[in-house]
Structure formats: structure tokens, C-alpha cells
Amino acid sequence: MNTQIEYVRPDEIEKRSFEIIGRELEQRGIVLDAVQEPVTKRVIHTTADFDYADTLVYSENAVEKARNLIKNGAHIVTDTNMAKAGINKKRLAGYGGEVHCFMADEDVAAEAKSRGVTRATVSMERAAALHRPVIFAIGNAPTALISLHEMMQEGVFTPAFIIGVPVGFVNVEAAKELIIQSDVPHIVNRGRKGGSNVAAAICNALVYGIHY
Amino acid sequence: MNTQIEYVRPDEIEKRSFEIIGRELEQRGIVLDAVQEPVTKRVIHTTADFDYADTLVYSENAVEKARNLIKNGAHIVTDTNMAKAGINKKRLAGYGGEVHCFMADEDVAAEAKSRGVTRATVSMERAAALHRPVIFAIGNAPTALISLHEMMQEGVFTPAFIIGVPVGFVNVEAAKELIIQSDVPHIVNRGRKGGSNVAAAICNALVYGIHY
Numbered sequence: 001m002n003t004q005i006e007y008v009r010p011d012e013i014e015k016r017s018f019e020i021i022g023r024e025l026e027q028r029g030i031v032l033d034a035v036q037e038p039v040t041k042r043v044i045h046t047t048a049d050f051d052y053a054d055t056l057v058y059s060e061n062a063v064e065k066a067r068n069l070i071k072n073g074a075h076i077v078t079d080t081n082m083a084k085a086g087i088n089k090k091r092l093a094g095y096g097g098e099v100h101c102f103m104a105d106e107d108v109a110a111e112a113k114s115r116g117v118t119r120a121t122v123s124m125e126r127a128a129a130l131h132r133p134v135i136f137a138i139g140n141a142p143t144a145l146i147s148l149h150e151m152m153q154e155g156v157f158t159p160a161f162i163i164g165v166p167v168g169f170v171n172v173e174a175a176k177e178l179i180i181q182s183d184v185p186h187i188v189n190r191g192r193k194g195g196s197n198v199a200a201a202i203c204n205a206l207v208y209g210i211h212y
Numbered sequence: 213m214n215t216q217i218e219y220v221r222p223d224e225i226e227k228r229s230f231e232i233i234g235r236e237l238e239q240r241g242i243v244l245d246a247v248q249e250p251v252t253k254r255v256i257h258t259t260a261d262f263d264y265a266d267t268l269v270y271s272e273n274a275v276e277k278a279r280n281l282i283k284n285g286a287h288i289v290t291d292t293n294m295a296k297a298g299i300n301k302k303r304l305a306g307y308g309g310e311v312h313c314f315m316a317d318e319d320v321a322a323e324a325k326s327r328g329v330t331r332a333t334v335s336m337e338r339a340a341a342l343h344r345p346v347i348f349a350i351g352n353a354p355t356a357l358i359s360l361h362e363m364m365q366e367g368v369f370t371p372a373f374i375i376g377v378p379v380g381f382v383n384v385e386a387a388k389e390l391i392i393q394s395d396v397p398h399i400v401n402r403g404r405k406g407g408s409n410v411a412a413a414i415c416n417a418l419v420y421g422i423h424y
Contacts, residue, residue, distance in 0.1 A: 005358060005386045017381040048379050048404035049261065082409065085297040146217060167260050169229040174217045192260035197294065197409045 017045055025053060035063045039187065042205035046197050055190045057180055065185045066135060066161050066206045070095055074133040074160060076203055077123070078196075079103045079144045083137055086200025091207045102126040103144065120147035124157050133160035139199030142166045142175035149178045162186040163202050165194030229257055237265060247275045251399065254417035258409050267402045269392055277397045278347060278373050278418045282307055286345040286372060288415055289335070290408075291315045291356045295349055298412025303419045314338040315356065332359035336369050345372035351411030354378045354387035361390045374398040375414050377406030 008016055021044050025032065030053045032040050043052045073096030078084045084101040092099065102108050102123035112119045120143060127134050136159045138144045145164050151157045164179040164186055166172050176188045187202055220228055233256050237244065242265045244252050255264045285308030290296045296313040304311065314320050314335035324331045332355060339346050348371045350356045357376050363369045376391040376398055378384050388400045399414055 003386045003389045005383055005390075008382055010355070013380075013382045020381040045381075046379065047259075047407065048381065048384075081297040082294050082412070085293040086408070143222070167258065168225075169232040169257070169260065170220055170225045171217055172260075174215045177215045178217075195259065195407075195409050196298070197407050200294070 014045075021045060024050065028053075030054075033058075038209050039063060039202055039205040042201045042208075043189075043198055046201035047195075049193070051193060052189065052198075055193065057186075057188045057190050059180075059184075059186045062161075062185050062187050063206065063209070066163075066187070067210050069133050069135060069160050070097055070207055071210055072133070073097055074135050075100060075130055076135045076137055077102065077127045077159075078199060079123075079138045079166075080140045080196045082196035083139045083199040083203075086197060087137075087203045088207055091204075095207075095210070100126070100130075103141070118143075118147065120144050124148065124151050127159065128157040135159065135161040135163065135203075137163040137165075137199040137203050139163075139165050139194060139196035140167070142168060142171045145175040145179055146171070149175075149182065152182060152184065158184060160185070162188070163199055164188040165198045165202065167194040167198075168192060226257075233257060236262065240265075242266075245270075250421050251275060251414055251417040254413045254420075255401075255410055258413035259407075261405070263405060264401065264410075267405065269398075269400045269402050271392075271396075271398045274373075274397050274399050275418065275421070278375075278399070279422050281345050281347060281372050282309060282419055283422055284345070285309055286347050287312060287342055288347045288349055289314065289339045289371075290411060291335075291350045291378075292352045292408045294408035295351045295411040295415075298409060299349075299415045300419055303416075307419075307422070312338070312342075315353070330355075330359065332356050336360065336363050339371065340369040347371065347373040347375065347415075349375040349377075349411040349415050351375075351377050351406055351408035352379070354380065354383045357387040357391055358383070361387075361394065364394060364396065370396060372397070374400070375411055376400040377410045377414065379406040379410075380404060 021041050036058050040056050076099045078101045081101050081104045084099050087099050108122045112122045162179050162184050164176050179186050180188050233253050248270050252268055288311045290313045293313050293316045296311050299311050320334045324334045374391050374396050376388050391398050392400050
């Protein structure tokens with residue numbers, strides 16, 4: 001453990017952190033795909049957990065596809081205000097994108113109650129009503145992934161991309177497998193781990209990595 | 213891996229999750245202190261990471277002290293909007309508490325710039341100006357912990373309690389050791405791991421665990 005405070009210029013800390021992550025991945029004999037690398041590294045940067053190097057699952061050309069969507073103004077829909085708070089909304093707005101968290105909206109809860117449906121159902125309807133490509137970033141609720149999968153099966157609504165990283169112990173692993181086996185482009189963290197912070201980190205890595 | 217979706221009533225999921233966590237801690241031969249247990253378990257619930265059972269450090273009677281503060285209307289100051297978003301503000305308000313994130317305030321940034329000081333300095337001044345007991349919950353910036361420690365050393369400002377769980381690779385471990393060695397009551401996660409989600413989980417466990 002390093003218990004000595006060293007002076008590092010604030011704008012250098014992130015660079016230094018990514019160097020340390022790169023070195024430790026090398027020591028562990030892990031070689032990441034070059035396109036996926038900035039995304040996986042940012043998740044490790046956010047969690048200090050190298051397990052993610054083994055468990056993140058990318059569908060074919062997932063990073064390129066997500067970046068193209070963002071570049072063309074796709075909106076991001078999260079399942080928690082925490083994930084929404086963690087996403088760099090200014091940078092996203094530069095491409096015309098916005099972040100929504102319908103699940104936490106008071107009026108979504110009210111509408112769900114009065115119609116006798118789940119908040120997830122109403123949230124998906126709101127997402128569909130945006131009438132533009134949508135990236136779903138689910139960091140908390142496996143039920144959101146399960147609802148999403150049902151709507152895709154029924155042909156009601158299919159998002160352009162799914163970031164599926166809920167965390168937990170009940171139905172989390174199974175919900176993620178549903179998305180991994182689907183045709184929708186995705187980044188999913190296999191297993192129990194994930195979180196709103198991981199969802200936000202993946203979104204930010206995708207936004208930051210766009211170069212014209 | 214459990215890839216079968218099972219129907220669990222939404223209000224049962226958390227209870228079931230905590231049962232699984234309890235069982236797995238037992239299988240690992242880990243016996244938690246009874247008072248700290250709900251806090252440690254909630255962090256594991258938020259991260260699906262059992263490492264926290266070994267690395268969370270509680271100062272003497274930390275949980276009792278933090279709960280007493282909250283019960284008496286202490287405010288919570290976070291270093292990120294993400295941590296703020298994750299804290300159950302309604303429940304906290306029931307005890308007269310509020311959550312602030314001065315670090316992310318636009319006018320704090322402006323004031324820091326015009327005075328040539330750091331945002332952390334201005335944030336601590338704002339916290340001191342609340343004129344009430346303050347719990348600091350730091351999930352992101354080790355520099356916030358270092359500034360806090362400096363102010364404590366200089367006698368400028370001492371919070372009533374510190375939740376010190378920044379995550380990362382540069383100065384994070386050392387910053388946490390400063391707090392562990394201080395006299396301020398604290399809950400700190402030793403090592404690199406932590407995060408805004410962990411900070412929020414600890415705050416919520418403290419708030420939820422208050423019984424009259």
C-alpha cells in the first residue's frame with residue numbers, strides 16, 4: 001500500500017491513473033482489444049476492480065456502434081438519477097444528446113399507478129416517444145433489463161443500444177444473459193457486479209472517445 | 213451462475229439479497245460486528261463485492277455516533293452529485309437533515325477561481341457556514357480528504373464525522389490513512405476501492421438503521 005501523499009497536478013491524475021491501470025493489466029497478462037480498451041479501463045478507473053477486465057462482454061463492434069449513435073445525437077436513458085448524475089451531460093450535449101431518467105420521474109410513478117402497469121413499462125413508452133435512437137444504460141434494476149427484453153420480444157420497442165450493468169444478487173445474472181443473447185448491440189457486465197457508477201463510466205468512455 | 217429468472221416480489225428482492233449476502237459471508241467464515249453489519253452488508257449489496265467485508269474500517273462506536281448525528285439533524289456533504297443523487301433525501305429530511313454537494317456548485321467554482329483557492333477550500337468554508345454538525349461523505353476525490361485533513365490540522369474546521377471512501381490509484385490509499393489516523397469519528401474503506409455509490413450506500417445504511 002502506498003501511504004505517501006505525492007504531489008500530482010490535478011489535470012495529471014487521470015492520465016497517471018490510466019498508466020497504472022495499463023501497467024497492472026500487463027502484469028496480470030491481460031491484453032484488451034484496442035477499441036474496447038478505453039471503455040474497460042474507465043470502468044476499472046471508476047471501481048478499482050480489475051475483475052471487469054474479464055467480465056465485460058461486448059457485442060460485435062459495440063464500441064464503434066455506440067459512438068456512432070452518440071455522434072449522431074442519440075439520447076441516453078438511465079434507470080437511476082445516480083447514473084444520470086455521473087454522465088458528462090455537457091460533452092453529450094455537444095453531439096445533440098440528452099440524458100433521461102424516466103424511472104425516477106414522479107409523473108411516471110403516478111401514471112404507472114393509475115394505469116396499473118410497472119414504472120418500467122411507462123419508462124419504455126417515454127423512451128419510444130423520444131422518436132430518436134436511444135441508448136439504455138441500466139446500472140441498477142435487473143427488472144428494467146427484463147422489461148426491456150419483453151418489449152423487444154413483443155416488438156413494442158427496441159433500443160438502439162443497451163448498456164446492461166445492473167448489480168445484485170437476485171435475477172441480475174439471468175437478466176444480463178437475456179441481453180447478451182439478444183440481437184441488440186450491447187455492452188454487458190457478466191455476473192453480479194456493476195452499478196450506476198459503472199453505467200455512467202461506460203457512457204462517459206464512449207462520449208470521450210469520439211474523435212472527429 | 214444463475215441464469216434462470218425467478219419471480220420475486222419487488223418488495224422482497226432486497227430482503228432476499230441480504231439473506232444471500234449473509235449466507236455467503238458465513239461460507240467465507242466472516243463474522244461481522246453486529247452494529248457494523250447492516251452498513252457493511254449494504255455496501256456489499258451495492259457493489260456485489262465481498263472485499264468490503266475485509267477493508268471497511270470503523271472508528272470506535274462509529275455507527276452509533278453517525279446515527280446519533282443523523283437523528284439530531286446533521287447535514288451530509290458529498291463531493292459529487294452522484295453520491296448526493298444516491299442518498300435517500302426524503303428519509304434524511306425526516307430527521308431534519310439535508311444533503312449538499314458544494315464541490316459541484318457553479319458559484320463555488322467561480323469563487324474559488326476569483327480568490328485563487330481550490331474548490332475544496334471554498335466547499336469546506338460553506339460546510340462550516342452551515343453552523344451545524346456535518347457528516348462528510350467523500351466517494352470520489354482523495355484531494356477532498358487531504359484538504360479536509362489540512363483544515364483539521366490548522367484548526368479551521370472539523371466535521372463531526374467522515375465517510376472516507378474515494379476510489380482510485382493516485383493518493384487514494386494515503387488520503388484514507390490520514391483519516392484513519394485522525395481523531396475524527398469515521399468509516400473509511402482501506403485501499404483503492406470505494407466510490408460515490410459506496411458513499412451513498414453507507415449514508416443510507418446509517419439513515420435506515422435508526423430505530424426509535
